[in-house]
Amino acid sequence: MSDRRPTSSDWAGVRLHIVSGKGGTGKTTVAAALAMALATEGSRVLLVEVEARQGISQTFDVPQLGEEERRVARGLHGGEVVGLSVDAKAALMEYLQMFYKLGRAGGMLERFGVVDFATTIAPGVRDVLLIGKVYEAVGRREGKRRGGDRTYDAVVLDAPPTGRIGRFLNVNHEVAGLAKVGPVRQQADSITRLLQSPQTVVHLVTLLEEMPVQETIDAAAELERIGMRVGAIIVNQERQPLLSPQAVATLREDPDGTTLLEKDLGSAGLRVGPVLTGGLVQTGLDLGDRLELEAQERAEIARLERPTYHLPLLRDGLDAGGLRELADALAGQGICANQDESEGTAG
Amino acid sequence: MTAVTHEVDVLDVDTLIESSATRTIVCCGSGGVGKTTTAAAVAVRAAEAGRTVAVLTIDPARRLAQALGLEEMGNEPVPVPTVDRSAGGSLDAMMLDMKRTFDEVVLNHAAPDKAQQILANPFYQAVSSSFAGTQEYMAMERLGQLMAERVDGRPRWDLIVVDTPPSRSALDFLDAPKRLGSFLDGRFIRLLTAPAKVGGRAYLKVVSVGVGAVSGAMAKVLGAQFLADVQTFVAALDTMFGGFRERAEQTFALLQNPGTAFLVVATPERDALREASYFVDRLAEEGMPLAGLVVNRVQMTYVPSLSAARAVAAAESLDDEPSRSGWSPADSAALLRLHADIAEQSVRHAAAVGRFTASHPDIAQVQVPSAAHDVNDVEELRQIGESLTGA
Numbered sequence: 045m046s047d048r049r050p051t052s053s054d055w056a057g058v059r060l061h062i063v064s065g066k067g068g069t070g071k072t073t074v075a076a077a078l079a080m081a082l083a084t085e086g087s088r089v090l091l092v093e094v095e096a097r098q099g100i101s102q103t104f105d106v107p108q109l110g111e112e113e114r115r116v117a118r119g120l121h122g123g124e125v126v127g128l129s130v131d132a133k134a135a136l137m138e139y140l141q142m143f144y145k146l147g148r149a150g151g152m153l154e155r156f157g158v159v160d161f162a163t164t165i166a167p168g169v170r171d172v173l174l175i176g177k178v179y180e181a182v183g184r185r186e187g188k189r190r191g192g193d194r195t196y197d198a199v200v201l202d203a204p205p206t207g208r209i210g211r212f213l214n215v216n217h218e219v220a221g222l223a224k225v226g227p228v229r230q231q232a233d234s235i236t237r238l239l240q241s242p243q244t245v246v247h248l249v250t251l252l253e254e255m256p257v258q259e260t261i262d263a264a265a266e267l268e269r270i271g272m273r274v275g276a277i278i279v280n281q282e283r284q285p286l287l288s289p290q291a292v293a294t295l296r297e298d299p300d301g302t303t304l305l306e307k308d309l310g311s312a313g314l315r316v317g318p319v320l321t322g323g324l325v326q327t328g329l330d331l332g333d334r335l336e337l338e339a340q341e342r343a344e345i346a347r348l349e350r351p352t353y354h355l356p357l358l359r360d361g362l363d364a365g366g367l368r369e370l371a372d373a374l375a376g377q378g379i380c381a382n383q384d385e386s387e388g389t390a391g
Numbered sequence: 392m393t394a395v396t397h398e399v400d401v402l403d404v405d406t407l408i409e410s411s412a413t414r415t416i417v418c419c420g421s422g423g424v425g426k427t428t429t430a431a432a433v434a435v436r437a438a439e440a441g442r443t444v445a446v447l448t449i450d451p452a453r454r455l456a457q458a459l460g461l462e463e464m465g466n467e468p469v470p471v472p473t474v475d476r477s478a479g480g481s482l483d484a485m486m487l488d489m490k491r492t493f494d495e496v497v498l499n500h501a502a503p504d505k506a507q508q509i510l511a512n513p514f515y516q517a518v519s520s521s522f523a524g525t526q527e528y529m530a531m532e533r534l535g536q537l538m539a540e541r542v543d544g545r546p547r548w549d550l551i552v553v554d555t556p557p558s559r560s561a562l563d564f565l566d567a568p569k570r571l572g573s574f575l576d577g578r579f580i581r582l583l584t585a586p587a588k589v590g591g592r593a594y595l596k597v598v599s600v601g602v603g604a605v606s607g608a609m610a611k612v613l614g615a616q617f618l619a620d621v622q623t624f625v626a627a628l629d630t631m632f633g634g635f636r637e638r639a640e641q642t643f644a645l646l647q648n649p650g651t652a653f654l655v656v657a658t659p660e661r662d663a664l665r666e667a668s669y670f671v672d673r674l675a676e677e678g679m680p681l682a683g684l685v686v687n688r689v690q691m692t693y694v695p696s697l698s699a700a701r702a703v704a705a706a707e708s709l710d711d712e713p714s715r716s717g718w719s720p721a722d723s724a725a726l727l728r729l730h731a732d733i734a735e736q737s738v739r740h741a742a743a744v745g746r747f748t749a750s751h752p753d754i755a756q757v758q759v760p761s762a763a764h765d766v767n768d769v770e771e772l773r774q775i776g777e778s779l780t781g782a
Contacts, residue, residue, distance in 0.1 A: 258453065287729055304719075309705070313708065314697070314701075
């Protein structure tokens with residue numbers, strides 16, 4: 045069973061791309077690459093992080109992000125990527141100022157530990173505040189007029205990992221029963237409408253390993269259950285198999301039949317001995333084991349029947365244009381509708 | 392297989408296991424670095440060396456639970472049938488059930504009618520299942536419970552191995568319980584509980600005018616019902632606050648005890664090692680006993696003497712050889728390129744670990760080679776345990 049090939053219209057109309065994945069799968073890097081791929085000619089893409097990790101500034105190698113939105117990169121095709129690191133405390137204070145013109149009481153809230161309470165202890169409130177900021181950015185328009193241009197053509201959210209994503213996005217459930225009325229509840233309702241609308245998708249980043257794939261499957265089921273749309277599955281850090289399946293099969297059949305290998309190594313000028321030959325054979329056998337496991341994981345992913353993208357393992361990490369390489373790969377596989385069209389007309 | 396070696400002390404998990412003074416081993420590190428597997432491997436090795444061991448895992452992979460022979464692992468310890476008990480040891484394993492642990496704390500520390508009141512409160516239900524930090528707090532709480540268990544007046548286990556929650560930051564394990572404690576002790580909570588205690592808003596009049604503004608603002612933002620629920624919850628919990636804080640402090644003190652050994656777990660990548668170095672520094676500040684650093688999934692090579700560059704050059708020289716039926720020179724070249732990739736990766740890993748070593752030269756470390764697949768059975772846990780001795 046092969047996975048579902050993406051088409052250029054998969055994400056038409058999507059304005060909020062939420063990126064999650066198991067810890068260690070590279071979701072921050074993928075979110076950054078996605079933002080770059082989406083930043084086509086003349087467009088502005090906001091890349092948001094909500095866990096105060098400064099992952100965006102590290103990925104783009106720019107100074108730490110604060111409460112202000114700042115350009116962190118040029119996109120692939122002349123657009124721009126703006127970064128924002130949302131902090132729950134700042135979001136709460138901003139929110140209170142906006143709705144209540146608190147003035148001096150704001151500082152008092154801080155002194156009494158109310159801000160700490162609301163942002164770290166009160167369940168759900170923190171998440172409502174964090175996503176609330178994202179919600180605001182998605183809907184924001186230039187100028188005071190309601191009909192002004194949208195500030196951002198797309199927003200990419202580097203969301204919490206798969207283990208927490210359902211809870212994070214299920215804001216309504218989190219505050220239900222706690223805040224039955226009041227502005228927090230209203231805010232949660234508006235957020236939920238956006239999250240469940242066709243404007244929002246959740247992309248899941250995985251590796252071809254058991255745990256990340258299992259978490260991806262679990263997260264997909266959970267997201268569907270809470271009424272969210274699962275977008276793409278993005279397989280990160282894929283390695284090209286250097287050895288052909290036939291060669292692996294030959295090694296497996298007869299690991300000791302190394303005469304021809306030794307002959308080749310000799311003619312390549314290497315000093316042939318048991319460490320070299322045995323070591324290389326074992327290396328090949330290990331690869332065979334890994335490929336078999338990866339095939340199983342691929343089959344699991346295919347069962348999700350979601351558009352699936354593949355990103356290569358970056359040999360030199362993120363340096364040396366690695367991020368651009370990933371963005372290129374996403375664009376080339378059609379993650380950005382516009383980009384795909386322009387390539388179609390050019391070619 | 393051979394790793395690129397550094398001039399640092401080798402962390403040998405056997406010295407921890409063999410010393411009866413070691414009572415607790417805590418595996419910590421950022422998410423996705425293999426903490427749970429490390430904890431399980433240490434526990435299996437200790438049990439097979441004759442220790443009476445309990446391992447507390449947080450969220451084990453299905454296959455790891457199966458590897459331990461535990462299809463239905465839960466909050467209560469169950470004997471692991473797959474370990475070799477010939478040295479007189481044993482292994483019990485369990486998985487943290489945050490909600491149940493919290494419920495038990497309430498049931499054990501509040502009067503029966505109060506307890507039911509707390510358990511039914513919507514705020515409690517949310518806090519006990521989803522409040523950020525509850526998992527860390529409850530892991531600490533559960534550890535305290537396990538340490539206190541006695542059989543015939545003696546501790547039920549002579550070694551407890553703990554995995555820590557998959558936090559954003561490894562430091563959360565140390566910080567979350569304190570945060571909860573200081574919150575429960577905080578002015579806001581006092582403020583919320585005060586009116587309930589003296590019976591109504593009259594009390595507010597004697598406090599500074601600021602209080603009214605604060606409560607008012609909170610009621611506006613969160614809704615009055617929310618505040619009322621919080622007040623009931625907090626008032627009900629108030630009776631057991633002392634217990635809560637005391638226990639958190641006791642467990643924290645136990646972790647500072649020399650019978651505890653922290654294993655900081657990382658992978659040979661920048662982010663994981665950065666977290667590890669924060670954690671190592673923090674343990675030192677808190678006076679917590681660090682045993683050393685475990686680096687999981689280190690790429691190693693079977694042919695350390697053949698450099699990547701030399702292998703690629705050899706492969707290129709084979710590219711022009713005529714093809715054969717069966718094993719062809721192209722296959723030999725492919726094997727050489729595969730080795731070159733691995734050798735390069737192993738050099739990168741060594742460099743990443745080297746950066747950690749440069750800033751923490753006195754921290755013992757041990758490397759566990761990356762495996763082709765996840766742990767499937769107890770034999771593979773034994774192999775990891777073997778690697779953890781630095782042998």
